[in-house]
Amino acid sequence: MNAPNGFVSSDALAVSATSVSPSASTGRRKKWLLVQPKSKTNLMVDSGKVSIPLNLMMVGTLAKKEFDVEFVDERIGDKVPDDLSAYDVVAITARTLNVSKAYDIADRARAHGAKVIMGGTHPTMLFDEAKEHADSVVFGEVESVWDALAADIKNNTMKPQYKAGAFKSMTEMGMPDFSIVLSSPNAKNYSFRVPILATKGCPVGCNFCTTPTIYGKSFRTRDSQKVVDELAVHQNRLGKKGIHISFMDDNISFKPAFMEELLSAMIGTGVKWNANISMNFLEKPEIAALAKESGCELLNIGFESVTPETIQYVHKGSNRVGRYEDVVANVHKQGIGIQGYFIFGFDTDTQRSFQGTFDFIMQNRIEFPVFTIATPFPGTPWFEEMKPRIEHFNWDKYDTYHYTYKPAKMEREEFLNAFIKVQREVYSWKSIWHRMAGKPLNWVWAVNVAMHYFTRRLTPQMFM
Secondary structure (H helix, E strand, O other): OOOOOOOOOOOOOOEEOOOOOHHHHHOOOOEEEEEEOOOOOOOOOOOOOEOOOHHHHHHHHHHOOOOEEEEEEHHHOOOOOOOOOOOOEEEEOOOHHHHHHHHHHHHHHHHOOOOEEEOOHHHHHOHHHHOOOOOEEEEOOOHHHHHHHHHHHHHOOOOOEEEOOOOOOHHHOOOOOOHHHHOOOOHHHEOOOEEEOOEEOOOOOOOOOOHHHHHOOOOEEOOHHHHHHHHHHHHHHHOOOOOEEEEOOOOOOOOHHHHHHHHHHHOOOOOEEEEEOOHHHHHOHHHHHHHHHOOEEEEEEEEEOOOHHHHHHOOOOOOOHHHHHHHHHHHHHOOOEEEEEEEEOOOOOOHHHHHHHHHHHHHHOOOEEEEEEOOOOOOOHHHHHHHHHEOOOOHHHOOOOOOOEOOOOOOHHHHHHHHHHHHHHHOOHHHHHHHHOOOOOOHHHHHHHHHHHHHHOOOHHHHO
16 A cells, blocks of 8 residues: 655656756756645545655755755645746656646646656656656656756756666665755644655555556665664654654565564664554564564554455455454554555455454454555556446546446445445444553544544545
């Protein structure tokens, strides 16, 4: 699901640059504007405290060595200038759910004389669409094409597309410059968790996921000591050891030996952390114990479904439904919380899928269940398979909370009513107390309370 750094992940980036510019003749440094657009949907997206955009921040870290850089994040209340003519380069990150907003900004930038280079998950997947709004599209991660891109920007010789023949090693990854984003007067609206990256890629190959398309079967790791050194920099910056870290990796545990090495190196640092992690890695009790010792407080686990047929349907071989309860027990024994992701709407789903999920969550006392609707994202194998049944291509609603295609075994009204019911029941006061009783009084409790009131307001129309 669901963690999307100096490297472009599933949230990726977009960049823009001018053609013949006065800077080419005057020798002045070209001026960049980096933009993190806000999505146009308001259903559980871009609400509350949002994560620092690690991908775009790393673009800025690279760019500021050779260009003048400004940064705007609409999600925290920053405003994109009405007049963009002062910028030689505009950079815009684009996912499917915010790509229409990104296109709006890109079109305006071009009208004001800037050339636009778009990247990120959606432009990477739909180059032909993105090129209508951009002068160049970056496919995948920018670090592996940066030298050529920067040189072409300086020389006003932008190419239609930049795609790396091979990915750079993560040993070359430097630390991002957080001043780029934290200089905003609205930076207080970012989450307190510091984003960090230790790996890139996830070769599991779920047919609904965009990551394998972007990275293929590659999986790269950083030097674990460099990760620990970066933690120390943030501890010094924030003036305390007990900082909270979010690993933004798609699947930090794909290589168990590296994960164990990293966690061992983190023991004694004093940091608290959370991450996306494969279930099969947690089948061994000693791994959960090591995670706890290294400071883990929450694990984001993509259960996806409690139905074996669905797991087989989505090609998620790392999930073994018969071991789900063992995994949860191993994690909970260490006092680590679970943010569990559950997807509904696959062709294998029926009313029984909702009841089975509810029963599993309650029996295993999952602290923070997250429910989403199966969404065929462009560029994935599943998108091509489902295309005849997709009801619309309004990208604003491709946020995993809207009904976009007709599943095989459930009608729309039946499906949406069941989707709302399971959320209301899981977040009823009775269910919250059962799942959370005796657990630390922290932000997870607060989320449960907020979700109680949120789920009471849900209607089928909100998801259409």
